[in-house]
Each structure stands twice: as structure tokens, then as C-alpha cells.
Amino acid sequence: MDLERSPLALPFPDLPPIAGVTLRVARARYKDWDRCDLTFAELAAGTVVAGVFTKSACASSEVELGREQVRLGSARALVVNAGNSNAFTGYRGREAVELIMAQVAEALDCQPSEVFVSSTGVIGVPLPQDKARAGIAAALSAVPCSWEDAASAIGTTDTFTKGAAASAMIGSTRVEIAGIIKGSGMIAPDMATMLGYVFTDARVDPAFLQEMLTRANDATFSCITVDGDTSTSDTVLAFATGKAENSLFSSWDDSGADAFYCALLDVCRQLSHLVVRDGEGAQKFISIEVTGAHSDTSARRVGLAIANSPLVKTAIAGGDANWGRVVMAVGKAGEPADRDKLSIGFGGTWAARDGQPLADYDETPVAKHLEGRDIAIAVDLGIGEGRATVWTCDLTHGYIDINADYRS
Numbered sequence: 001m002d003l004e005r006s007p008l009a010l011p012f013p014d015l016p017p018i019a020g021v022t023l024r025v026a027r028a029r030y031k032d033w034d035r036c037d038l039t040f041a042e043l044a045a046g047t048v049v050a051g052v053f054t055k056s057a058c059a060s061s062e063v064e065l066g067r068e069q070v071r072l073g074s075a076r077a078l079v080v081n082a083g084n085s086n087a088f089t090g091y092r093g094r095e096a097v098e099l100i101m102a103q104v105a106e107a108l109d110c111q112p113s114e115v116f117v118s119s120t121g122v123i124g125v126p127l128p129q130d131k132a133r134a135g136i137a138a139a140l141s142a143v144p145c146s147w148e149d150a151a152s153a154i155g156t157t158d159t160f161t162k163g164a165a166a167s168a169m170i171g172s173t174r175v176e177i178a179g180i181i182k183g184s185g186m187i188a189p190d191m192a193t194m195l196g197y198v199f200t201d202a203r204v205d206p207a208f209l210q211e212m213l214t215r216a217n218d219a220t221f222s223c224i225t226v227d228g229d230t231s232t233s234d235t236v237l238a239f240a241t242g243k244a245e246n247s248l249f250s251s252w253d254d255s256g257a258d259a260f261y262c263a264l265l266d267v268c269r270q271l272s273h274l275v276v277r278d279g280e281g282a283q284k285f286i287s288i289e290v291t292g293a294h295s296d297t298s299a300r301r302v303g304l305a306i307a308n309s310p311l312v313k314t315a316i317a318g319g320d321a322n323w324g325r326v327v328m329a330v331g332k333a334g335e336p337a338d339r340d341k342l343s344i345g346f347g348g349t350w351a352a353r354d355g356q357p358l359a360d361y362d363e364t365p366v367a368k369h370l371e372g373r374d375i376a377i378a379v380d381l382g383i384g385e386g387r388a389t390v391w392t393c394d395l396t397h398g399y400i401d402i403n404a405d406y407r408s
Contacts, residue, residue, distance in 0.1 A: 003402065008277035008285050008373060008393070009160040015147040015178040016165055018199045020044030020241025024142040025153040028135025030083035030121065030128070036153040040139035041078040041197070042108065047241045049075035049116070050210035052191045052217045054234035060087035061094040062117045063233060065101075069113050073206030075239055076114040077104045079136065080154045080195060082182075086119040086127040087232040096127035103136050118195050118235050120182065121156050151180040154195055157402055158184050158278055164270035166263035170246040170256035175202040179267045183275035185403060187226035188308065189234050191217065193275050196236040198267055202260055203242040205250040212261050213238045213268075220268040223300060223390045226279035227399065228308040238264070276391045281398025284316055286375045286391065292343075293386030294336040302379065303390030305333035313395035316375055321366040323351040330379060341382030346370065354382070 021043060025036040051070040053063045069075075079100055086093045097119075101112040108115075119127060151161040165178045183194030204212075213236070221236060249257045277285050288306050293299035306312055306329040315322045323344045330337055340355035347369030351361055369375065375394075 003157060003159045006159045006278045006282060008282055010274065010277065012148045012151065012161045012163055013165060015163050016167070016176045018176055018178055018241065019201045019243035020047060021199045021239070023145050023147065023150045024139045025145050025149050026135050026138035026142055028081065028131045030081060030131060033083070036149070037082040038135040038139055039080040039150050039153045040136070041150070043076050043078070043239055044241050044243065045076065047075045047239050048073050048204060048206040048209060049237060049239050050206060050213040051235065051237045052213060054231055055190050056230055056232050056234070058088055058232050060085060060119060060233050061089070061097045062086060062119050063235060065097055066116055066235060069116060070210070072113055074114050075116060076108050076110040077116070078197060078237065078239070079104060079115065079117045081119040081127060081132065082154050082156055083121040084119055084125055084127050085121045085123050085233050087123045089124065089126040092126040096129050096132055099129055100132055100136060103133060107140050116237060118233065120154070120195050120233050123232060147178060147180060154180065154182045156182065156184070157280060158182050160278060162271060162274040162278065164267045164274070166266040168256065168259040168263040170259065173244055173246040175200060175244045175246055175260060177263050177267050179271050181271040181275060184278045185226060185280040186229045186231045187224060187275060187279065188228045188230050189221055189224065190230055191222060191234060193221045193224065193236065193272060194231055194234060196221065196271055198236070198238040198264070200238070200240050201242070201244040202240050203244065203246050203248045204240040205248060208250050209238055209240055212264055216261070216265045216268040219265065220272040223303070223388065224272045224276050225304060225307045225390070225392050226276060273391060276393050279393035280402045281396040282393035283396055284373055284375050284394040286316060286377065286393060288377045288379065288390045288392065290379045290381070290390070291387045292381040292383060294384045295386040296388055297386070298335040299386040299388035300390065302330055302333045302335050302381070303388050305329045306377065306379065307390045307392035310395055313392065316370065317394035317396050319367065319370040321346055321351065321363050321370055326377065326379065336383060337381055338383055343380040343382065345378040347376050
């Protein structure tokens with residue numbers, strides 16, 4: 001299936017090397033394609049890890065094992081398989097993951113629990129153990145590759161590679177953060193997005209890294225949606241090698257902890273936006289800012305109700321400033337709202353204030369705004385101080401074309 005590059009695509013950035021991280025890719029040939037589909041990241045001894053995973057009741061063995069592994073806090077390797085999600089595959093799927101973990105652990109002289117595995121692609125087909133074994137062997141002997149090569153190898157229906165970076169000065173020490181992600185469809189995370197990996201050379205206590213990643217996730221990956229569907233494989237992992245030798249971060253009171261978190265949050269936000277920009281069939285990137293809600297959590301839920309509405313998304317696709325569809329979505333969200341205090345706007349122009357259309361409302365600037373690629377929707381509920389921003393894309397016929405042919 002040949003996919004055209006998203007019109008919302010951004011060029012792959014120049015990501016810094018992360019001391020203690022070595023990337024390699026290989027051809028496991030999980031599908032009938034001529035491309036690398038196995039990514040291997042070797043991590044220096046002493047690397048710590050944090051992770052967030054899908055809450056799907058049909059999660060893959062990779063996710064189930066990953067949930068157990070992050071509690072131990074130590075990592076030496078990451079393996080990502082593309083083309084086969086290995087989800088809903090029973091004991092055979094788990095055996096394949098454990099085989100990979102054991103094979104890598106033997107090669108690196110580490111514990112299997114320090115080897116993290118993710119898989120993405122078609123659901124319901126066990127990961128072929130012979131291909132996995134051969135792919136790992138090839139990756140172990142491959143020459144190191146670039147961030148962009150690694151980002152390309154983890155993709156499925158992605159139309160462009162996705163990466164982000166940020167840095168922070170901790171005293172006189174500069175710490176680097178770099179991340180890659182894949183995701184295009186089946187995006188409505190209640191924890192994270194499809195598959196995302198963040199690497200840093202900072203020294204961080206694993207429990208504190210987990211706290212930071214969870215907080216960053218709540219404001220980024222858990223605030224995006226493409227189609228309202230949550231994956232069986234959603235995973236975001238953060239690895240900290242400690243090679244920067246900064247003073248150890250173990251609490252928010254530590255000097256530089258806030259600066260490091262701001263950099264981590266920046267990378268997570270960039271990555272989450274890239275997933276939306278590659279939404280299957282997407283032509284427009286939509287930001288939905290909700291203010292005046294009962295709470296921040298309530299604002300996020302209202303925002304997601306708007307973002308997941310096919311009526312709102314198709315109206316934006318057609319350039320139709322139908323703010324009544326936004327009213328509908330607010331009303332169905334199940335969150336506190338007052339019709340007579342609700343205000344709605346597009347691109348900086350209010351269409352309705354305090355529960356009714358503005359008498360002098362001119363749709364011309366709104367229509368002009370909706371002709372662009374980046375769309376802004378503002379909703380003020382007028383009942384509290386809660387606020388949140390949610391990101392989504394429009395819904396076009398391209399989404400149907402991609403998903404009708406997904407397995408072919």
C-alpha cells in the first residue's frame with residue numbers, strides 16, 4: 001500500500017546523539033515489503049526506564065510484559081517490530097516476545113527483564129518466531145544507524161518519519177533528550193500514543209522519571225486523537241542512561257528538575273503533534289482549546305468529545321464553519337456545562353457568546369481561517385477555571401481508503 005506523504009508533514013529534525021544509546025535496524029520481513037522493520041536500541045549498563053501503556057483489555061503480550069518490567073526500573077535494550085502487532089495471539093504471541101527477550105539478553109549479558117519489546121501492525125497474527133530470531137541476529141551485527149533510520153523502521157501506515165529533541169542546562173551540565181514515534185491511525189490514547197520512545201543522557205531516579213513521564217503524558221499523548229480508537233499496543237517508554245553525570249534527579253525539589261521536565265514535556269508535545277499531523281487521510285491539524293470548565297480533567301473530556309466527533313471533523317474537512325456541531329459535541333460530553341454560558345470561536349473570531357450567536361457575527365474571516373492547514377477552535381464553558389488543549393485532525397475519504405486496504 002503506497003501512501004502519499006501527509007500535507008501536514010514536517011521535515012525530520014537534526015536529533016543529537018544520546019550517550020549510552022546505540023541504534024540499529026534490520027529486515028525481519030514481517031510483511032511482504034522491502035524495508036527495515038526491526039529496530040534495536042542498545043542501552044548502556046545503568047540505564048533506567050519509565051513507561052506508560054494502553055489500558056485496552058485486549059493488550060498485547062508486549063504491553064503486559066512491559067508493564068511488569070518498568071516496575072523494576074532497569075533497561076539494556078529496546079526491540080521494535082513493525083508489520084505485526086502480535087496482539088490477540090495467546091500463548092504463541094507471548095512465547096515470541098520471551099524468545100526475543102532471551103536472545104537479546106544472552107547477547108548483552110543482561111536479564112531478560114531488561115529487554116523491552118514492542119510490536120505494531122496487523123492484529124491477530126502471531127509474530128513468526130523464525131523471522132524474529134533472524135531479525136534480532138541481523139540487528140545485533142548491523143552497523144549503527146541514524147535516528148531517522150530508526151524512526152522509519154518502526155512505522156506502518158506512517159507517511160513521514162517523526163522525531164523531536166530538546167535540551168536543558170543543569171548547572172554547567174547540558175542534558176539532551178531525543179525521541180522518535182510512530183502513529184497515524186487507531187489513535188485515541190487513554191495513556192499514550194501508538195509507539196513512542198524518548199531517550200536522555202540525564203541521571204534520573206526511575207521512580208521520579210516515571211512520575212515525570214506520567215505527568216507529561218497527561219498533557220500531551222493523552223490529549224490527541226485521530227479516529228477515536230485506542231490501540232492494543234500503545235506504548236511510550238523513556239530511557240535515561242545517566243551519561244550526562246548531572247546531579248541525580250529524584251524529586252521536584254532537586255535543582256534543575258523543573259528545567260529537565262520542561263524539556264521532556266516539550267519533546268512529548270512535539271511527538272504527539274506529529275502523530276496528529278500524520279493522521280490517516282488528514283488535511284488539517286486542529287487545536288481545540290477549552291477554557292472555563294469545571295476542572296482541567298473535565299475540560300480535557302469536553303475537548304476530546306469535540307475532537308472525536310465525525311460531524312465536527314468532516315465539517316472542518318469541508319471548510320464549513322458549523323459551530324452548531326461543536327455545541328452538539330459539548331452537550332454529549334457528559335461533563336458540567338451551561339448552555340447559556342457557552343462561547344465558541346474559530347481562528348480568533350467568536351461565533352457565539354454566552355449561549356447565543358453574536359448579532360454582528362461575520363463568517364468571512366472564519367471561512368478564510370478554515371481554508372488553511374492549521375485550525376483553531378476555542379470553547380469557553382464559562383463555569384469554572386478548568387482548561388485543556390486537545391489536538392486532532394479532520395476526517396476525509398482518505399481515512400477510508402487507507403483502512404479498507406490495511407491488510408492488503
